[in-house]
Amino acid sequence: MEVIRLKGGKPLKGEVTVGGAKNAALPIFAATLLTDEPCVLENVPDLSDIRSMAEIIRYLGAEVEKTGAHSYRIHAKKIGTRAPYELVRKMRASICLLGPIVARMRKAEISYPGGCVIGPRPIDLHIKGLKKLNCDVREQGGYIHVDASRIQGDELFLGGRQGSTVTGTENILMAAVLTPGVTVIDSAACEPEVEDLCNMLVKMGAKIEGIGSHRLVIEGVKKLNGVTHSVIPDRIEAGTYLIAAIMTKGDITVHGARARDLTAFIDKLEEAGQPVQIEGENTLRIRATHSSLRPVDIITLPHPGFPTDLQAQMCALMAQTPGLSIITERVYPNRFMHVPELQRMGADIAIEGPSAIIKGDRRLSGAPVMASDLRASAALILAGLAADTGETWVQRIYHLDRGYETLDKKFQILGADIERLDASAMPKELQGEE
Numbered sequence: 001m002e003v004i005r006l007k008g009g010k011p012l013k014g015e016v017t018v019g020g021a022k023n024a025a026l027p028i029f030a031a032t033l034l035t036d037e038p039c040v041l042e043n044v045p046d047l048s049d050i051r052s053m054a055e056i057i058r059y060l061g062a063e064v065e066k067t068g069a070h071s072y073r074i075h076a077k078k079i080g081t082r083a084p085y086e087l088v089r090k091m092r093a094s095i096c097l098l099g100p101i102v103a104r105m106r107k108a109e110i111s112y113p114g115g116c117v118i119g120p121r122p123i124d125l126h127i128k129g130l131k132k133l134n135c136d137v138r139e140q141g142g143y144i145h146v147d148a149s150r151i152q153g154d155e156l157f158l159g160g161r162q163g164s165t166v167t168g169t170e171n172i173l174m175a176a177v178l179t180p181g182v183t184v185i186d187s188a189a190c191e192p193e194v195e196d197l198c199n200m201l202v203k204m205g206a207k208i209e210g211i212g213s214h215r216l217v218i219e220g221v222k223k224l225n226g227v228t229h230s231v232i233p234d235r236i237e238a239g240t241y242l243i244a245a246i247m248t249k250g251d252i253t254v255h256g257a258r259a260r261d262l263t264a265f266i267d268k269l270e271e272a273g274q275p276v277q278i279e280g281e282n283t284l285r286i287r288a289t290h291s292s293l294r295p296v297d298i299i300t301l302p303h304p305g306f307p308t309d310l311q312a313q314m315c316a317l318m319a320q321t322p323g324l325s326i327i328t329e330r331v332y333p334n335r336f337m338h339v340p341e342l343q344r345m346g347a348d349i350a351i352e353g354p355s356a357i358i359k360g361d362r363r364l365s366g367a368p369v370m371a372s373d374l375r376a377s378a379a380l381i382l383a384g385l386a387a388d389t390g391e392t393w394v395q396r397i398y399h400l401d402r403g404y405e406t407l408d409k410k411f412q413i414l415g416a417d418i419e420r421l422d423a424s425a426m427p428k429e430l431q432g433e434e
């Protein structure tokens with residue numbers, strides 16, 4: 001077990017390059033099961049979630065070879081139909097294997113992914129979509145059993161109470177590319193990660209119209225071919241560094257930050273009084289102009305709205321921005337596990353239903369804290385970097401390692417006093433209950 005120790009108060013300065021997007025890479029790994037030809041994937045982030053996905057598709061029968069620090073060769077000559085609980089439970093995103101297995105094998109048996117700390121994460125829309133494609137879906141013993149022997153394209157609406165579903169759209173899309181007839185997905189998710197998957201599928205020979213929109217029209221084909229595909233850069237990692245620049249009154253240039261993927265986020269920073277410099281198609285820079293920062297109200301929504309995966313980090317920023325701001329979660333109304341830990345660092349935040357009411361006049365100070373999920377971990381590190389007194393120790397950083405590749409090292413290069421240590425190095429009196 002490892003912990004992160006950091007001391008804040010230093011302005012972070014320099015250049016940083018973000019890795020490939022975890023949430024694009026995961027369904028892209030699943031999509032390699034759609035063909036019996038080899039696929040080469042590049043710009044894959046080196047993360048524990050990716051390793052879990054590689055393990056599952058290997059279990060399903062694919063040859064998975066890590067050919068470089070960020071590249072893989074995957075050859076799914078033959079695949080099985082069963083994804084068992086002991087593998088699926090490690091990572092919710094393994095649900096996006098459902099679409100490819102159904103498409104290729106015309107049947108699938110996949111364990112329910114189970115609960116999650118950020119709130120209930122049902123998969124009713126995935127199932128609704130498959131049923132609309134004439135699949136027979138049975139839920140039994142914690143498994144979803146799909147008989148897709150009569151699968152057929154159709155028109156379907158995939159919106160739910162919280163709007164579109166990212167992995168739900170990806171599943172139905174991946175099922176539809178090899179399904180006879182035309183499938184129309186209305187209220188499809190249009191996140192850049194869904195778009196990246198679509199672009200890869202088109203290179204494999206899939207026929208998809210409406211890429212990047214809320215209406216995808218897919219004409220099924222008989223076979224897909226192998227592909228070489230480079231994963232898009234991670235917009236959430238990029239946003240995390242940009243927030244770090246503001247919170248530490250620094251100056252950070254982020255390569256792999258695509259303004260077009262971050263419009264709602266950039267708009268909010270500018271509303272807060274912080275200009276974002278667009279230095280090219282893939283580069284954004286923030287030179288902090290702290291004196292003029294204003295509080296803003298934020299509502300998280302499916303893309304192109306403000307991303308829920310940057311909500312925790314924005315809570316940390318607003319916690320040190322004078323005035324009152326309200327951050328409302330419309331995607332995961334309970335995703336506020338970071339709040340009690342930010343409070344321990346001095347933040348004044350109250351939760352009212354799906355909203356965090358933040359009084360930002362407090363100074364943040366270092367404290368021992370416990371990471372509860374991936375984005376919460378990032379928010380705690382940001383708060384620690386901004387704290388001008390005390391030391392911060394972050395426990396349970398395996399959450400961080402699911403989605404950020406060497407975040408601590410990248411912050412170190414930007415000038416942060418941060419290090420990863422064995423848990424035994426943490427003073428006993430600071431340790432929380434594991």
Ligand code: EPU
Pocket residue numbers: 023024026093120121122123124125126127160161162163164165166167168189193308309330331332333374375403
């Ligand atoms: N929903 C349903 N029914 C469904 C599916 C979803 O009601 O069948 C609800 C969810 O409960 C939620 C909302 O719809 O309230 C959106 O969920 P979505 O299905 O879009 O989320 P997801 O596909 O499970 C992906 C990302 C998440 C990210 C969300 C929202 C991957 C692997 N995961 O999850 O990433 O927060 O979209 O953008 O793509 C993260 O990286 O930290 C993370 C949690």
